[in-house]
Amino acid sequence: MRLLSAFLVGLIFGTGIAVSGMINPAKVLNFFDIMGTWDPSLAFVMGGALVTTFLGYRVVLRRDAPLIEARFQLPTARRLDARLIGGSAVFGIGWGIAGFCPGAAIPALGTGRWEVVLFVAALLAGLWTARRLQDRLAGKGAMA
Amino acid sequence: MTGLETAFTPLQSLAGGVLIGIAAVLLMALQGRVLGATGILSGLITGNAPGDKSWRAAMVAGMIAGPLLVLGLTGQMPELAVPVSWPMLLVGGFIVGLGVTFGSGCTSGHGICGMARLSPRSIAATITFMIACGITVYAIRHVFGG
Numbered sequence: 001m002r003l004l005s006a007f008l009v010g011l012i013f014g015t016g017i018a019v020s021g022m023i024n025p026a027k028v029l030n031f032f033d034i035m036g037t038w039d040p041s042l043a044f045v046m047g048g049a050l051v052t053t054f055l056g057y058r059v060v061l062r063r064d065a066p067l068i069e070a071r072f073q074l075p076t077a078r079r080l081d082a083r084l085i086g087g088s089a090v091f092g093i094g095w096g097i098a099g100f101c102p103g104a105a106i107p108a109l110g111t112g113r114w115e116v117v118l119f120v121a122a123l124l125a126g127l128w129t130a131r132r133l134q135d136r137l138a139g140k141g142a143m144a
Numbered sequence: 145m146t147g148l149e150t151a152f153t154p155l156q157s158l159a160g161g162v163l164i165g166i167a168a169v170l171l172m173a174l175q176g177r178v179l180g181a182t183g184i185l186s187g188l189i190t191g192n193a194p195g196d197k198s199w200r201a202a203m204v205a206g207m208i209a210g211p212l213l214v215l216g217l218t219g220q221m222p223e224l225a226v227p228v229s230w231p232m233l234l235v236g237g238f239i240v241g242l243g244v245t246f247g248s249g250c251t252s253g254h255g256i257c258g259m260a261r262l263s264p265r266s267i268a269a270t271i272t273f274m275i276a277c278g279i280t281v282y283a284i285r286h287v288f289g290g
Contacts (some may be wrong), residue, residue, distance in 0.1 A: 002192065002199050002202075003174070003198060003199055003202040004202075005170075005174045005175070005251060006166040006171075006175070006179075006199040006202040006203040006220065007202040007203065007205060007206040007209075008170075008201070009167050009170050009171045009179070009203060009206065009225070009265070010167075010203035010205065010206020010210075011169065011206040011207070011209050011213065012163055012166055012167040012168035012206075012210075013163070013164055013168075013203075013206070013207055013209020013252075014180065014206060014207035014208065014209060014211065014212050014213075015160075015163055015210040015211075015214060016163030016164035016165075016166075016167060016210070016215060017164065017207070017214025017265055018158065018210050018211040018213075018214045018222040018242060019156055019159055019160035019161070019163060019214060019222070020156065020157045020158075020159070020160020020161050020163075020164065021150075021153055021156065021157050021160065021222075021223075022160065022164075023211065023222050023224055023226065024150065024186060024224050024259065025223070025224070025225070025226050025228065026147065026148045026150050026224075026225035026226070026227050027150040029147055029225075029227060029228075030147050030148075030264065030278050030283040031282075032151075032210075032278045032282075033147050033153075033281050033282070033285055035147065035157070035282065035285075035286055036147055036286065037149050037150070038149040038229065039149075039151070039152055041150075041152055041153050041156075041157040042157065043150060044153075044154045044155075044157035044158040044161060044162065044163070045157045045158070045160055045161040045164070046157055046256070047152045047158065047161060048157070048158040048159070048160070048161025048162040048165060049161040049162070049163070049165040049168070049256045050161075050164060050165070050259055050260055051165070052161070052162050052164075052165025052168075052257060053168045053256055053257060053260035054170025054260040056165065056166070056168070056172070056173075056212065057169065057260050057261060059169075059188050060169060060173045062226065063173075064172060065176065066172065066175055066176030066268075067172055067173060067174050068174045068175050068176075068181035069174075069175050069176045070174070071176060071178075071277035072176035072177075073176050073177055073249075074176075074261070075178065075244075075258070075263070075265075076160065077147065077248070077265060077267070078162060078217055079265075080264060080265060080268050081180060081189065083246050083247070084246075084247055084248060084265055084268065084269055085247075085250065085268060085269070085272050086246060086247070087242075087243050087244065087245065087247025088243065088268075088269040088270075088272040088273040088274050088275065088276070089243070089247075090239060090242055090243030090246065090247070090276075090281065091240055091244045091247050091250060091273045091276070091277050091281045092243070092272065092274065092275065092276025092277040092278075092279075093236070093239060093243070093277070094235075094239030094240035094243055095236070095238045095240060095241075095276075095277045096236075096239075096276065096277040096279070096281045096284065097193040097228070097232050097235060097236035097250075097280060098228055098232060098233050098235075098236025098237055098256075099226065099227070099228055099236075099241065099284045099286070100147040100233075100237070100240070101181070101250050101251040101252075102181035102182050102185060102235070102240065102244060102249055102250045102251075102252070103180075103181035103250060104251075105237075106166070106181060106185070106207045107207045107208060107210045107211055108211070108224060109208045109225055110207075110208040110209060110211035110212050111211050111221055111222065111224050111230075113224060113226070115226040115228075115230065115233055117225075117260075118219070118230055118233050118234060119233045119234075119236065119237040120235070120237065121236045121237070121240045122233065122235070122236070122237025122238045122241070123161065123185075123238070123239055123240055123243060124189060124241065125237075125244055126175035126200070126237060126238040126240060126242045126243075126245075126249035126286060127182075127186050127189060127190075127241040127244070128190070128241070128243045128277015129186060129238075129241070129242065130183055130190055130241060130245030130246060130287065131177050131186060131189075131190050131245060133266040134245065134246070136197045138259070143284025144231075144246025
């Protein structure tokens with residue numbers, strides 16, 4: 001049940017990424033290239049996704065618990081710290097260099113293009129390295 | 145370096161965006177989680193219980209099947225053009241991996257789910273990565289690329 005629902009959620013997400021044009025780095029980079037070959041389409045992707053999620057969450061989060069799991073697991077961090085802002089700035093730089101963000105690159109693997117495989121391999125290497133760095137930073141004191 | 149022209153597709157992009165939103169709402173309704181590609185991937189490659197990894201793998205499989213469903217329904221693979229050299233893809237991919245881990249999320253987790261929850265952290269993160277991406281594209285295409 002859990003696997004089937006996760007697969008279906010992934011399928012709807014991946015189809016949305018494909019239909020919207022987020023899957024296409026040329027289109028993504030053009031959204032940011034206002035001084036050049038500008039293509040404002042991505043504003044419509046963000047707008048459609050945001051309004052749908054905002055309205056849907058208002059209905060769903062009124063319930064006591066989700067359907068499959070025992071409780072909602074919402075992010076609890078509150079602080080606007082240097083790690084959040086610095087990390088996000090670094091992400092933006094990488095996004096601008098490559099034209100893929102993680103949520104677009106995973107569905108893009110389905111096109112079978114070697115460029116996507118290359119990007120995702122580097123992305124996984126970056127995720128893994130950052131996790132090791134975080135563990136090391138956290139482990140300086142208490143944890144091994 | 146100038147970009148490839150791409151067509152303005154407001155209706156298709158809006159429809160795709162609504163699908164992305166439906167996926168996010170469904171995951172919250174079913175599993176009570178925000179739909180963030182960063183969290184799903186990093187949970188898959190690091191630690192955690194095997195039961196936790198299997199649903200993440202199923203979701204990734206579903207995501208990868210998305211373009212194939214579009215191919216099946218329309219007879220055409222979604223358009224994908226990469227106006228970037230392969231070393232830039234490698235460098236960009238690695239940098240994205242570092243940034244989203246320290247920033248605790250990406251376009252889906254912060255930009256859609258977090259913003260929809262009106263989370264101040266997600267709003268700050270989204271503004272930051274949008275501006276950083278814009279400056280990077282401008283620098284690459286109009287400053288260094290000429």
